Amino acid sequence: MAMDAGCIVISYFAAAGMRGTFFSDTNWPFILGALVPAFLLTALNNESYATANLEDPFRSVAKGLQAYMLAISTVIFIAFCLKASTTFPRLVVAIGSGFAVVLLALGRYMFVRHMKTIIGGNPFSIILLYDADQPVPDGDFSVVIASDAYFNPDVHDPVMYDRLAQSLAGADRVVVACSPERRVAWAQALKGANIQSEIFMPELNALAPLGISTHGTVPTIIVAAGPLALFDRFLKRSFDIAMAAGALLVLAPVLAVIAILVKLDSSGPVFFKQVRIGRGNQMFRMMKFRSMRTERSDGAGERSTARDDDRVTRVGKIIRSTSIDELPQLLNVLRGDMSIVGPRPHALGSRAADKLFWEVDERYWHRHAAKPGLTGLAQVRGYRGATMFEDDLRNRLQADLEYLEHWSIWRDVKIIVLTFRVLLHRNAF
Template identity: 75%
Template sequence: MSPSRGKKPARTWRPSASSLRVRLILGMLTVDTGCIIVSYMAAAGLRGVFANDTAWIVILAMVIPIFVITTLNNDSYAATNLRDPFRSVARGLQAYALAISAVIFIAFCLKASDTFPRLVVATSSAFAIASLALGRFLFVRHMPALIGGNPFSIVLLYDSGQPIPRGEFSVVIAADSYFDPDHHDPVMYDRLAQSLSGADRVIVACSPERRLAWAQALKGANIQSEIFMPELNVLAPLGISAHGDTPTVIIANGPLVLFDRFVKRSFDVILASCALVTLMPIWILIALSVKIDSPGPIFFSQIRIGRSNQMFRLMKFRSMRVDLSDGAGARSTSRNDDRITRVGKFIRSTSIDELPQLLNVLKGDMSIVGPRPHALGSRAADKLFWEVDQRYWHRHAAKPGLTGLAQIRGYRGATLYEDDLRNRLQADLEYLEHWSIWRDIKIILLTFRVLLHRNAF
């Protein structure tokens, strides 16, 4: 059947989508204005001016219309912002901040500062910010139940043989039977427009060679249009940029911004220096014990993979016999490993053997918190780590750490199975994506809880 002469695909989404959208906007507007009104009334009551001073009512009467106009202008009620609770909250708070700023500016220009109820406005604003954030979050989170259904329609168009994206769709259409983007026919474009009428988004699953044709066909459809690209799951782009007039895909962010790097490095140097001074008696005691227990050097050094996939030499207290040491790290340490000395068993079970890495931190090879560095020959289920998961190299975008998110989650010890590595890798990538100095502090505090761990051997 020719795409130009085929029948229209059956439309299965509810005809009440437009009424649901009206309910959504009116409901959100009611929540917004209600939160602001209640906040001002509560603040006036707390200040004891609810009935004997009308200045706060005048302020409220000015804030409400300015707020409504601002929300309409900053797309607070747009579908893209009402599908995400956090984006919805951000838009609402932005609108209120602009509204109250405009009212204060008007009061200043009219020289009404003598009668301006500063404390009432400040208290009201604090209440309004809290109530707006909570009200918008809960409304968007429970929107289908509150308005009687999902007002957003998502259409999937797919070519035969193409993988279908996961997720819920209002309508799924086999495009081959009705539309051919390579066939520039007004009838076909009209049928496409009618099929997408009332939808909020359309997602196309097609072969790579057909993507340009579909993009051209949908650019004039007046609907948010997207093309499914499963290879992005591997590429994992972070955004879109451009070099000159040519668009590029951002696949890595690079280092932290200068201020964040300064904060993290300062934190590392201060903490490592204090720890070295405080723990010096333990250092001396462990050094003597290692030397007396078995012949060989006090420290053990091993090549590890560090930031930017550059290799460095990691320091530890020696815990194994010199003649049985594994410099490449191909053999994972087992619970009753015959290579471990008597002192080595103790310092490994208490993680004391890791203390010399404070020197690596001061040198700049490591950080206090970050993905743990691995030896070159480390294996999981007899496979090198990077053979188990190609994302392994992504974890080296930051300095390796003495401790990390994987460690406080209990992912340590021998990697006997591939999932032993994947669990650690997932935690490391999560750490890189959501870094903050506060999270570093939290990880350090939680590390004390897992210093004595069943997998520490």
Template identity: 60%
Template sequence: MSIPASILRFRALIALILIDLTCVAAGFAGAAYFRFVMLGHTRWTLAIVTLLSAYFLTSFSIRAYDQENLTIPRHAASQGTKALLLAVCAVILVAFVFQASEDFPRVVIALGALIGTVLIASARYAFVRNMAQVIGGNPFTVMLLHDGRSPIPQGDFAQVVETGDRFDPNLHDPIMYDRLARLVASADRVVVACAPDTRIAWANALKGTGVQSEIFVPELSQLAPLGISTCADTPTMIVAVGPLGLFDRFLKRMFDIAVSGLALFLLAPVLGLIALAVRLDSAGPILFRQVRIGWGNEMFHILKFRSMYVEGSDGAGHRSASRDDDRITRVGRFIRMTSMDELPQIINVLKGDMSIVGPRPHALGSRAAEKLFWEVDGRYWQRHSVKPGLTGLAQVRGYRGATLIEDDLRNRLQADLEYLEHWSIWRDIRIVLQTFQVLLHRNAY
């Protein structure tokens, strides 16, 4: 006997709340224990109770338990992380205003926030991804209404109903509407695949059902709309927005500043030695500046250690470096092979031109199979909706070096667009760690 969807939804909600409670409590209790071992006794109970209260107030206010967060793992992880960070900020503010810092030790708050964030993101993601197995079934059902004439959309539908003559939205028949209401009442979401001339009628019929309803419009796939908005009370399709919200942009920028600042401090001696080697190896400037396409398709000057003879430098990037390129100096060959020539871009990151992780910026004249990159694939410009990065998903997958054929670009572009669609701060961290595995690469020359 199948379990009713209402009970499954209740189980899912309670399970997610318990997961959050456990992760927050475990994170800050672990931090308090660490402080006790290292620095002595602390009044950690008040901090945990306060943070738990702030976390759940924040979670419900930002809708961290809505249906979307129970169906999409990355959304669940992202919303849980946001809620915890906002709760920590709120507690710090309250402690500052009421001068209660002794009750909220900095070590406990900082370390607890770090541990709790990792626990919540991991646990939420794993739970939502395996929710059906954990709670005994899928609590959310999607129904497809198909008129028999239109293409059937891809998807995991709990029920496919051929509407035929039983459901004709053009007939304003109370009996038919009653039959339709009873049919869709068990669904959490209804998708209608119908002929274009009946879409308006279906939209009108479904607006009164109280169920989330959608009309399948396959011809929109080329526009790839992101949503609906209005202009002077007239509906419009949203085809482009910034992939990151305000909080995500803030989080990514703080990550960039922290990592690039630390890297510049730690690598200062290495940067000095490379600069000296470049100066002694050949005549010319130490740094090479080149115009690249950056955030929002706006151009900027990227910084690299000069690796070619001055007379062989290609400012427009028309010619990609090859394995036996005679333009490359002796020092240049080594720093290109180890990717050390890219290190000055840490300054680009601190300036805000670039990010630690993002699509790699390309020169204006870059080509694949004698075609400019945007001539190969019209989606090319979409990759610039975030700041370009020192490293990126394409690089850790091995897509680097010369673009000799069109697929060399398409593989990179596909990885860049995938990065934009599924961004998270945890993915940025993972890409940074994976980058160390590909610093030495057969295509680095």
């Protein structure tokens, strides 16, 4: 909170100094004096300082900027209602807001990234309670307690409940490892503990549930959530159209030159179209600049491209190593087959260690819950090129599933920016 307030104060001081009104104008300090508490109240209300939002730097940045925009909008609205437009320091507020957005974003990102170093350890206290007959699960726990020495959930004793409360005082979470027969008893005991309480259920690994719902009065486990919410789909699709249309407009001369070079280099069509697996496991025809000789192209994708592959043309080597061959997929984005960011689409015959992708890991089909992308989290982490080993696929799959679970428009922007760092990659051939 102190860092956030400091970022805002420094930004407005800098803006007033740039305008030369640091001492001559007395209006901007009043705006700043109203803005800082308004921001802190808004940040508290939108949970900018909640544990979950301080464990992910990008989520922390998004929450902080959201709080600032709401706070400055409130201050401007109040100034309008009080008819203070003649004395309102417009340029100082505009410049100060620009600085504040940048400083808040940088400050929050760096603070969360290095929070353990700044604070001197994990700031979040997690207690593990485990029954004597249960193994101690792996994890970064602050305190590990054998529950039998402190508490028996089957015995309702005020003294025992008090002992449990004292053991959990000051913790952020408590996790219980117990046998299936004792889970209900533990759940009942912890519901009044005034702390986030969780119970290990390792058998759910196979189901990978997303949450809990009900059918009538019977609880159910959510194993798939389907598409993004309506507004999120609208936001992502609008972003895709704007990015794809803008890129095609800017890159049109480059695309025309590449098309001519591909045509002159070898006989055959300019574009290579291949059936790939898209959203909802539906197939579509993905477009690329042709980089291989027509008579030796692999329509099913059964053979991964190797370094110094004799099927690749001279122009093909260049456009493959720079990922330029992927640019026609901007047309797939406009058609709605693909997105700018998402799991990369695979050919039907793609293999890892002589196994079809879905034979390597049964979670493979889960990655198709969203539209495939021009780039993705797996690509910016360097997982691209031939899949010679099963782990080559598993690494990509894990990144794809992580992207789907934690999607946000901010993350899409981050992945696009990071993509430029891996356009020239040792595995691009």
